[in-house]
Amino acid sequence: MTKPVNIRELALGILQEITEEEAYSHVVLREVLEKYQYLEKRDRAFISRVVEGTLEHMIQLDYIIEQFSNVPVYNMKPLIRNLLRMSVYQLKYMDSVPDSAVCNEAVKLAQRRGFYNLKGFVNGVLRNMARRLSQVRYPDPAKEPLHYLSVKYSFPVWMLSKWVAQFGYATTEKICRDSHMEKGTVVRCNLQKASREEIIAELERDGITVREHPYLEYALIISDYNYIRAVSAFKKGWIQVQDISSMLVAEVAAPNWGDYCIDVCAAPGGKALHISEKLMGSGYVEARDISEQKVRLMQENIERSNAINIRAVVKDATLYDEESFQKADIVLADVPCSGLGVIGKKQDIKYKMSEKRQTDIIRLQRKILSVVQEYVRPGGVLIYSTCTVGADENQYNIKWFLENYPFELESIDPYLCDDLKCKTTSGGYIQLLPGVHESDGFFIARLRRLEDEPAYEEESWSETDEPAYEEESWSETEEPAYEEAERLGADVLPYEEPVRFRTELRNEENRPETNPAYEQEKQSESGNRANADWEPSAHYEEDDGMLEAEEGIEYLD
Amino acid sequence: MALRQIRIMGDEKLEKVCRPVKAVTARERELIEDMLDTMYDANGVGLAAPQVGILKRIVVIDIGEGPIVLINPEILETSGEQTGQEGCLSLPGQAGVVTRPNYVKVRAMNENGEEYEVEGTELLARAICHECDHLDGIMYVRYVEGELFDVTEEPEEEE
Numbered sequence: 001m002t003k004p005v006n007i008r009e010l011a012l013g014i015l016q017e018i019t020e021e022e023a024y025s026h027v028v029l030r031e032v033l034e035k036y037q038y039l040e041k042r043d044r045a046f047i048s049r050v051v052e053g054t055l056e057h058m059i060q061l062d063y064i065i066e067q068f069s070n071v072p073v074y075n076m077k078p079l080i081r082n083l084l085r086m087s088v089y090q091l092k093y094m095d096s097v098p099d100s101a102v103c104n105e106a107v108k109l110a111q112r113r114g115f116y117n118l119k120g121f122v123n124g125v126l127r128n129m130a131r132r133l134s135q136v137r138y139p140d141p142a143k144e145p146l147h148y149l150s151v152k153y154s155f156p157v158w159m160l161s162k163w164v165a166q167f168g169y170a171t172t173e174k175i176c177r178d179s180h181m182e183k184g185t186v187v188r189c190n191l192q193k194a195s196r197e198e199i200i201a202e203l204e205r206d207g208i209t210v211r212e213h214p215y216l217e218y219a220l221i222i223s224d225y226n227y228i229r230a231v232s233a234f235k236k237g238w239i240q241v242q243d244i245s246s247m248l249v250a251e252v253a254a255p256n257w258g259d260y261c262i263d264v265c266a267a268p269g270g271k272a273l274h275i276s277e278k279l280m281g282s283g284y285v286e287a288r289d290i291s292e293q294k295v296r297l298m299q300e301n302i303e304r305s306n307a308i309n310i311r312a313v314v315k316d317a318t319l320y321d322e323e324s325f326q327k328a329d330i331v332l333a334d335v336p337c338s339g340l341g342v343i344g345k346k347q348d349i350k351y352k353m354s355e356k357r358q359t360d361i362i363r364l365q366r367k368i369l370s371v372v373q374e375y376v377r378p379g380g381v382l383i384y385s386t387c388t389v390g391a392d393e394n395q396y397n398i399k400w401f402l403e404n405y406p407f408e409l410e411s412i413d414p415y416l417c418d419d420l421k422c423k424t425t426s427g428g429y430i431q432l433l434p435g436v437h438e439s440d441g442f443f444i445a446r447l448r449r450l451e452d453e454p455a456y457e458e459e460s461w462s463e464t465d466e467p468a469y470e471e472e473s474w475s476e477t478e479e480p481a482y483e484e485a486e487r488l489g490a491d492v493l494p495y496e497e498p499v500r501f502r503t504e505l506r507n508e509e510n511r512p513e514t515n516p517a518y519e520q521e522k523q524s525e526s527g528n529r530a531n532a533d534w535e536p537s538a539h540y541e542e543d544d545g546m547l548e549a550e551e552g553i554e555y556l557d
Numbered sequence: 558m559a560l561r562q563i564r565i566m567g568d569e570k571l572e573k574v575c576r577p578v579k580a581v582t583a584r585e586r587e588l589i590e591d592m593l594d595t596m597y598d599a600n601g602v603g604l605a606a607p608q609v610g611i612l613k614r615i616v617v618i619d620i621g622e623g624p625i626v627l628i629n630p631e632i633l634e635t636s637g638e639q640t641g642q643e644g645c646l647s648l649p650g651q652a653g654v655v656t657r658p659n660y661v662k663v664r665a666m667n668e669n670g671e672e673y674e675v676e677g678t679e680l681l682a683r684a685i686c687h688e689c690d691h692l693d694g695i696m697y698v699r700y701v702e703g704e705l706f707d708v709t710e711e712p713e714e715e716e
Contacts, residue, residue, distance in 0.1 A: 001643065001645055001688065001697075002601050002602065002646055002652070005708070038706045038708075
């Protein structure tokens with residue numbers, strides 16, 4: 001008889017690939033689930049849940065493991081490390097799996113994978129943990145606030161310290177907490193095809209819970225559905241899956257009848273399609289992206305929408321395209337980014353990103369900006385957007401851009417609802433924060449090319465030239481840069497003074513050492529998950545690619 | 558280590574009823590050694606003698622908890638039920654869903670010719686049933702519920 005498929009072994013294999021081989025979680029998971037389609041729904045759901053949950057809480061799981069193991073996690077064999085992580089996840093967050101099963105299966109798995117000699121170690125650590133999990137002491141928020149946030153929400157400390165400096169402690173905690181929340185899927189209604197009321201009625205007929213989104217009248221938040229492709233309103237092309245933040249891009253771009261638009265990093269094409277809809281069949285949208293595969297994906301989406309004024313083409317945004325010189329009324333530069341704004345959807349981003357990588361990404365972003373600004377006609381508009389959080393890839397890039405190219409920021413207030421208007425929006429940009437705004441983390445800036453170019457602006461770039469930013473001091477001198485960004489109209493410290501967070505925490509009664517709120521929150525979370533029939537994010541694995549899933553850091557590979 | 562060739566479904570040896578083993582001699586012991594080697598090499602959890610072309614009532618099983626050798630096995634007791642997928646080394650690349658008892662008790666001789674009893678649940682129970690069926694010329698496909706499906710074996714990473 002052959003070995004049966006062991007679902008825990010599959011989950012372990014997926015984790016190995018993601019954590020040790022740098023694969024992207026949503027890609028690996030999708031591939032494995034496609035390959036093992038014959039597995040029962042329950043088993044498939046178990047695999048997704050264990051993999052996603054383990055990634056979501058990995059820093060916390062490592063912290064717990066280290067309370068019970070003499071060997072630090074980074075010193076363990078990778079396979080044992082991941083085996084322990086997924087086992088602790090099951091112990092802590094999956095009530096439906098008995099503790100004994102978790103331990104036994106883990107021991108068997110260690111043995112099967114050739115670690116006979118570590119059987120005892122795995123067994124000892126896990127049994128101990130199963131007994132004493134509730135006694136684990138977590139870092140004290142008053143003494144080690146960053147460490148506390150890091151362990152509670154599983155975010156790396158370097159990221160947290162940047163955010164605390166920029167947004168303040170309370171907001172940072174909101175961002176972290178939000179990434180663990182279950183959320184509905186945001187969809188955009190195509191109002192040319194049906195009225196909003198018709199669409200809502202159609203969705204409700206399918207038993208779907210529909211909520212109106214506060215920011216845009218044609219955005220709906222839907223939940224309680226299994227498979228988006230089976231939803232009738234989706235099949236009719238009435239709705240597209242797209243986060244609210246991406247919809248705001250087309251709002252802020254505000255195309256006029258007949259405009260020519262280029263989206264330079266368009267895949268999967270949601271924003272470009274949205275613009276094409278707004279053009280009501282007039283004008284033209286050229287949706288570019290770097291790879292055949294991405295363009296094919298866009299093509300499919302375009303075909304489903306039946307739009308005639310949009311075309312998908314393969315073009316690398318970092319290479320200058322002479323034909324487009326000052327042609328476009330609107331250029332969308334939704335550049336590859338670190339993706340920190342969509343951690344809630346793709347948990348592994350937070351572990352894969354590092355300051356070094358971010359630096360590389362910023363270099364790429366500036367390169368793209370330096371190339372694509374050429375396509376904007378004098379008086380035309382460039383929309384810069386990222387799905388990330390933090391000044392490095394956003395405000396600082398804009399500041400650098402304005403110093404080097406003949407553009408100016410333009411107020412985006414006219415395009416936003418009152419909830420979103422703030423100091424920076426009249427200045428020309430907005431940083432959306434998950435947990436603060438009802439949205440993914442996102443950044444949008446609207447830049448207009450000056451009608452008459454200043455004389456000095458002839459220079460700029462040639463094909464081989466790196467953009468001139470290298471002499472810039474943006475990376476070395478953080479502090480002055482913040483100040484400068486502020487002068488720009490940025491409120492880099494908009495929420496709280498970071499120094500205040502200690503006292504603030506002490507005043508809050510709900511989290512002294514014992515942290516009852518901590519446990520409670522976890523429980524309610526696991527409760528919610530259980531109700532979802534082990535299929536917390538079935539819709540992501542099966543989405544139509546109109547989520548921002550294909551964007552972000554993947555572009556770099 | 559001597560590997561034997563695994564017979565593929567369609568081979569008539571797989572359809573025959575096997576003879577009981579009268580005495581465990583050096584020949585049988587060599588066969589058992591080879592069967593274990595062949596099973597491990599093929600990444601299986603069980604192998605019956607007819608699968609290597611020998612019509613003797615011998616099976617070897619290892620579900621990851623050490624080898625079990627059953628000579629002239631006789632199922633004494635079964636209970637419960639489990640439904641899950643099953644595959645066979647004689648039908649590579651395919652699997653199907655089969656319902657088996659969840660508990661099995663079997664009496665057999667070990668490789669030293671000593672009589673003993675083995676009890677198994679879940680995977681072990683399934684493997685015992687599957688292998689004992691081979692001794693009577695029965696392949697699991699007879700019991701498959703629904704369709705057979707393709708599976709590709711993951712290459713095992715040993716460290």
